[in-house]
Amino acid sequence: MQEKFKKGTFSTDEMLSCRTLYKANGYSDEDFRRPVIGICDSFADVVPGHKNLRLLSDEVKHGIYRAGGTPVEFGCIAVCDGVCTTHDGSRYSLPSREIVADGIEIMAKAHRMDGLVLVGSCDKTVPGMLMAAARLDIPCIFLAGGCMLGGPAFGSKKKADSTCAQEAQGMQQAGKLSYQELLDISDACAPTIGSCQHMATANSMCCMAEALGMSVPGSAAIPAVYNDRTRAAFKTGEMIVDMVLNGRTACDIITPESIKNAIMVLMATGGSTNCVIHTCAIANEIGIPASQVMEWFEEYGQTIPLICRINPASHEFDAEDFYRAGGIPEVIKNMKDVLYTDCTTVTGKTILEDAEGYRNLYGSNPEVITTMDKPFSTLAGLAIMHGNLAPNTAVAKPAAIAEEVRHFEGTAICFKGEDEANAAIAKQLVKPGHVVVIRYAGPKGAPGMPEMFKPMKLLYGQGLNKCTALITDGRFSGTNNGCFVGHISPEAAAGGPLALVEDGDKIVIDVVEHKLELCVSDEELARRRAKWSYTPEPIKGYLKRYAREARSADQGGILD
DSSP states (O other): OHHHHHHTGGGSSTTHHHHHHHHHTTOOHHHHTSOEEEEEEOOOTTOTTTTTHHHHHHHHHHHHHHHTOEEEEEEOOOOOTTTOOSHHHHTTHHHHHHHHHHHHHHHHHHTTOSEEEEEEOSTTHHHHHHHHHHHHOSOEEEEEOOBOOOOSOBTTBSSOOTTHHHHHHHHHHTTSSOHHHHHHHHHHSOOSSSBOSSSSHHHHHHHHHHHHTOSOTTOTTOBTTSHHHHHHHHHHHHHHHHHHHHTOOHHHHSOHHHHHHHHHHHHHHTOOTHHHHHHHHHHHTTTOOHHHHHHHHHHHHHHOOBOBOOTTSOSSOOHHHHHHTTHHHHHHHHTTTTSOTTOBOTTSSBHHHHHHHOOOTTOOOTTTBOOTTSOSBSSOSOEEEEETTEEEEEEEOGGGSOGGGSEEEEEEEEEESHHHHHHHHHTTOOOTTEEEEEESOSTTTTTSOOBOHHHHHHHHHTTOTTTOEEEESSBOOTTOOSEEEEOOSSOGGGTOGGGGOOTTOEEEEETTTTEEEEOSOHHHHHHHHHHOOOOOOOOOTHHHHHHHHBOOGGGTTOBO
């Protein structure tokens, strides 16, 4: 790659067409003698976490020019789980990750880019970008768009977050709020652009990118509206040129050891359950099987304590507070005794050198980020679950589960899909002691494995989050609290045991012991299986292909 721009081969016969069409865009001969750096951003007016990305891309361009490169910008799709809350819409979220990765690969390969800056923020876009970086193995940097600021105090939360609207909806259903009060908190709980304020998938994946070494140090958690975010964008532009000139590629950075680091940081910070799926997908791009990744999650789930208190692990602190407490560099310094500290980052330094060289102007805050010897909980942020309901694993988030319901026993109330469950919750048919079972919501069954955050938020709003539980073969947002288990594999549509649960069955959930059990005899389950059948609903378009090719949740939901 370096030989191309050093020798100016855009002027050779082979590249004559490329030179002609670049010049049609207004580029000059001087531009061809510089590294050509692609900037892929997922700007979208419909997604608040992506609203500012075009502005950040402009700053990246300035940094690239400053460092001697030639920037070329292109876009990719971006789906927001919070916006696509209907059944038909939410099914597209996880499948969009594959389109993001494929699209970036196509643009970078087709146009022979020397390096890439990937500018994203939310949900499936960030892992899709990281998958593309690992697949391409050219110099790449990920730049996050930044988090949203908090809203006014609401309920038990010191600062409202974007999901307070769904919590308020549950409260309104239970007669605790008027409809106007519901609309008021909906207007106030998301006061700025940015990814949602909690340690949900967006912020978790941005933090994971930095823990992998794929972002400028300290940049993952900067709020979208802070001027630090602009400076990080400029620095990213400068840094990608340095990476190209020195030949540092994505696969020098994304390694087995850096993936282990990222998993440990996710455990320590209470990252989203979705990160398990996405880590498997990213690791797959460098040849690491999902089974190995799941073993790492299990290992570190037993040994890494929770050292960060960020919503939903705390109702007091959010992503902005995490940034002001030192963000990922502070976490890495506090975890240096367990991390692989010699892993290389985009800067060319080690991850520990980056962390120790980072200047936090706000000072540390031990109420938000503590040390390993004084953890907020000895339980890790995430737990890989096992049992006769989850032969191939499931995922829970102890950091978001109140201590009194980390062991829960209840009776099943079963629903085929999220919409059916939401309707029953709205009618207050879910009662204390119920384990809500939402099935046929996996990669093949939905298809697309939509998030189940809304039913959990409705239960929270109705005051049922500590006396009910919810299990599913679908996914959760990292914002949920209450007792919940997702990613149950095999999924119901594939004949997993979840398909055999009946109303009234006893279910035991123990996130401390990582157990998920259906208290029904093997003989009875065999009888039910003999009668079970499943006919998928008719679908067309991209979801038809996704349903045909998607692997299970424990395999990362990737396509064959």
